[in-house]
Amino acid sequence: MNVLQVLTITTVAYFGIVTVWILKMEEYLENRERDRERVSERGEET
Amino acid sequence: MILQVDSTVVTWGWGFLVGYVVLMLGLGYLGYKRTDTQDDYATARGGFGFLALAFAYAATVASGSTFMGIPGMAYGMGFKAGYYAMIYPVGIYLGMLFVARITKKVGDRFGSQSVPDFLGDRYQSPVLRALAALVALFLLFYIMAQIAAAGWMFDTILGLDYGLGIWFAGGLLLLYLTAGGSHADILTDAVQGVIMVAITVLIVFMFATGWGLDGGIGAVNAALDSGQQWDTHTDPENPIFANGWVIVLLFVAHIGFTALPHLGNKFFAIKGTQYMKKFMTVAAVSGIMLPLMFLGGVLGRALGIQIENPDAIIPLLFVETMPAIVAAFLGVAILSAIISTADGLIIAVSQIFANDLYRKTYVPWKGGDPNSDRVGQRALWISRISTVIVTVAAVAAVMTPPEYLAILLWVGIGGIIAGYSGPYFVGTFREETSKTAAIVAFVVAFGVYAVIHLGPQFGLYEGWYPYNENPFASSGIGFVISCVLTYVISKFTKPLPAGHLDEVFGPERRATADGGRDETADRPRAGDDTSK
Numbered sequence: 001m002n003v004l005q006v007l008t009i010t011t012v013a014y015f016g017i018v019t020v021w022i023l024k025m026e027e028y029l030e031n032r033e034r035d036r037e038r039v040s041e042r043g044e045e046t
Numbered sequence: 047m048i049l050q051v052d053s054t055v056v057t058w059g060w061g062f063l064v065g066y067v068v069l070m071l072g073l074g075y076l077g078y079k080r081t082d083t084q085d086d087y088a089t090a091r092g093g094f095g096f097l098a099l100a101f102a103y104a105a106t107v108a109s110g111s112t113f114m115g116i117p118g119m120a121y122g123m124g125f126k127a128g129y130y131a132m133i134y135p136v137g138i139y140l141g142m143l144f145v146a147r148i149t150k151k152v153g154d155r156f157g158s159q160s161v162p163d164f165l166g167d168r169y170q171s172p173v174l175r176a177l178a179a180l181v182a183l184f185l186l187f188y189i190m191a192q193i194a195a196a197g198w199m200f201d202t203i204l205g206l207d208y209g210l211g212i213w214f215a216g217g218l219l220l221l222y223l224t225a226g227g228s229h230a231d232i233l234t235d236a237v238q239g240v241i242m243v244a245i246t247v248l249i250v251f252m253f254a255t256g257w258g259l260d261g262g263i264g265a266v267n268a269a270l271d272s273g274q275q276w277d278t279h280t281d282p283e284n285p286i287f288a289n290g291w292v293i294v295l296l297f298v299a300h301i302g303f304t305a306l307p308h309l310g311n312k313f314f315a316i317k318g319t320q321y322m323k324k325f326m327t328v329a330a331v332s333g334i335m336l337p338l339m340f341l342g343g344v345l346g347r348a349l350g351i352q353i354e355n356p357d358a359i360i361p362l363l364f365v366e367t368m369p370a371i372v373a374a375f376l377g378v379a380i381l382s383a384i385i386s387t388a389d390g391l392i393i394a395v396s397q398i399f400a401n402d403l404y405r406k407t408y409v410p411w412k413g414g415d416p417n418s419d420r421v422g423q424r425a426l427w428i429s430r431i432s433t434v435i436v437t438v439a440a441v442a443a444v445m446t447p448p449e450y451l452a453i454l455l456w457v458g459i460g461g462i463i464a465g466y467s468g469p470y471f472v473g474t475f476r477e478e479t480s481k482t483a484a485i486v487a488f489v490v491a492f493g494v495y496a497v498i499h500l501g502p503q504f505g506l507y508e509g510w511y512p513y514n515e516n517p518f519a520s521s522g523i524g525f526v527i528s529c530v531l532t533y534v535i536s537k538f539t540k541p542l543p544a545g546h547l548d549e550v551f552g553p554e555r556r557a558t559a560d561g562g563r564d565e566t567a568d569r570p571r572a573g574d575d576t577s578k
Binding site for chain 1: 125139323
């Protein structure tokens with residue numbers, strides 16, 4: 001493989017990670033935050 | 047060194063420069079109208095939508111080296127320079143994905159006004175805040191490097207004396223930054239980001255069509271010397287490209303580069319975390335485009351353009367192959383790259399004095415309230431005065447550039463990568479990360495980086511680390527040590543109080559129209575679907 005091909009694959013992988021992060025990880029982090037708050041609220045109620 | 051440019055190019059160049067200055071000052075005035083408080087000046091909190099902020103972020107990341115140093119590197123080394131040009135933004139923008147949301151959220155919740163301040167608030171640690179601020183002071187040398195680049199640009203393209211050029215650049219920065227602070231910084235950077243992307247698209251088009259050659263990209267490659275062609279991946283003689291390992295460390299180090307305060311403070315300015323995905327998308331795409339400028343350096347070499355200083359290859363490529371008006375416009379694009387990084391750095395350094403050291407360290411130490419109006423007004427004055435002092439000092443210092451400027455520059459950049467990374471990145475994902483772990487990791491990783499890179503570079507002793515000449519390979523090691531230590535030490539030390547962690551990791555309050563927070567809307571409501 002030449003340099004341009006390596007860089008093209010790297011860039012495609014980069015966009016793949018960006019896409020997965022934006023579509024999946026951000027949702028996961030938001031949900032984790034909400035779960036945490038629910039647990040915290042339950043703790044306060046009891 | 048002045049390029050042999052046509053007088054038409056110079057005339058157009060001055061015309062564009064006047065237009066550029068008027069535009070920057072106009073945007074600076076708009077920034078001034080939006081700046082009433084210290085928080086406005088330091089962060090422009092909640093003041094921008096995703097599009098403007100994404101272009102501003104991309105412009106801030108891409109410094110003068112994007113249009114000069116990187117194409118110059120490609121002119122000298124050929125295609126392998128792409129490993130630097132295209133790998134560093136991958137690191138930075140992946141780092142951005144990791145920390146943007148929490149920086150914004152915690153910043154809004156605790157009123158953090160800088161990355162050192164964020165670390166202090168995240169870990170409830172004035173010590174960590176002060177340490178981070180002190181290391182960030184070395185960013186003054188980064189500002190100096192940008193000012194020197196501006197002077198060189200004026201000298202090379204417009205024939206203006208270097209000494210006058212640096213004061214011109216410093217004066218322009220002073221005018222809009224002291225008035226408009228972060229609002230002016232981001233407004234001007236957003237416009238400059240668009241200009242830079244436009245020039246990059248043109249360069250990519252020229253490369254892809256083999257501009258001036260018959261046969262497209264293949265002809266470009268064929269016209270290069272064998273060591274510069276695309277089948278040569280490394281150069282054992284060059285510490286930056288010695289082997290695959292140092293290229294991996296270059297990537298690792300640039301994840302940590304995201305922690306630099308002039309980048310991290312941009313996240314505070316977005317209207318709310320609900321815009322974060324759009325911001326990340328536009329920034330990730332536009333940011334990775336700009337370093338494609340390296341292709342211009344490759345094309346310049348393939349065209350056989352002879353030049354004494356490789357950093358001027360893009361200007362000369364335009365002068366030799368483009369109509370005068372386009373070549374002249376390039377000067378504005380280069381100036382945009384330089385100014386858009388310098389202004390963010392100046393604001394970030396001014397906040398070390400106004401916020402990190404005065405408002406959040408000195409005032410609480412004396413028993414005062416850092417959130418009082420009086421302290422806020424005083425901090426705003428310190429912000430403006432320190433902006434003036436930092437800018438004037440940077441310009442004065444590069445009238446005769448210091449001997450160790452390149453090394454001093456890396457005390458700040460590498461020190462931040464090594465010191466901040468563990469507390470910033472590990473602390474983003476692991477709630478259990480302790481204050482002790484953050485402080486120890488900061489100090490030890492900075493110390494290791496200083497020992498393996500800074501000591502040998504200052505000539506204090508012989509370096510034993512094989513890549514000690516390479517700042518990326520050295521700060522990449524610092525990044526790894528910082529993250530590992532933060533993680534491991536947290537396993538054995540006391541975590542922060544649960545109530546504080548609830549504040550840090552709880553869900554974002556919904557943003558109001560003015561960019562503030564609706565405190566009543568922060569709890570999940572019955573019927574909210576959180577199962578996606």
